[in-house]
Amino acid sequence: MAEVPHPAPTGDELLKVLSALGNPHRMRIVAALQERRNYVSALAREIGMGRPLLHMHLQRLEAAGLVVGTLELAEDGKAMKYYEVAPFFYELTPHVVARAAATITETTARTAKEETK
Template identity: 65%
Template sequence: MTATGPTGDELLRLLGTLANPHRLRIVAALRAERAYVSQLARELGISRALMQLHLRKLEAAGLVSATLELSEDGKAMKFYEVKPFLVELSPDAIAAAAPTLSTSALGTSTQDGEQGERP
């Protein structure tokens, strides 16, 4: 991120990551307290495998972080917590980010299956 906000590619990555109801619920749950995969999966009513997938995507986008800790019985547990972030989404912020989009971002398919414009 630049001092004035995310680049176009960063903004796309953040919005794409958060454009999923499970990931929004995970961020909301982690806002209250850090948790491990099984705890979150039970709390949100989704499988551990799906939870791990969503947590990896959130971690790759820099929205959550993980630490590995040993439980009292010696079991390794990965705890996740939300990282502080603030993204301003306004016409001005989008206008500032748009010129920084990479050519690869412009040429990729969108989630709707539409082709992005090529330069």
């Protein structure tokens, strides 16, 4: 169990992780998936949330690398997307934050059309 903390996270990376986890619903989603992996519809019913909304939250969590989704074919041929938590480990200290802050891609308010690269 001696997990090693994530070295020095990028500003953008840490930003995505924190803003993803800084939401009550998403936090509960992680908690639910922590107990057992589940597919979207079932999870939606379990935590009482609309599918479209849950879908959005899961995407956000996956984009931050906190959960992973896998599209699987059930025996009866139905396609179901199972999600499970990823084994993340971040340390949150002033030093880490300061370090990360220095590497933030100023994507603020940009028209988003100037996606260089």
